[in-house]
Amino acid sequence: MKHFSFDKISIQEMSKDDMLLIIEALEYTGKATKIEEFIQLRENILQELSALAELPQDKFLDYLKEETLSF
Secondary structure, three states: OOOOOOOOOOOOOOOHHHHHHHHHHHHHHHHHHOOHHHHHHHHHHHHHHHHHHOOOHHHHHHHHHHHHHOO
8 A cells, every 4th residue: 555645635626515514513623622723723724715715714604605505
């Protein structure tokens, strides 16, 4: 078995549903466990995604919610 080394992971193939699920799961886990790293990871991911979409974080999150609830 080959071992790969990487510093970053691409999210190109990730669905909007999966993105929203990860963001919400990190928020829930951070609040439930009081482990700040989960909240910080959520914020970091949300910041990166909203920057890629060239939207403010709240608008990007609204967009994801609208897109995933529209199906």
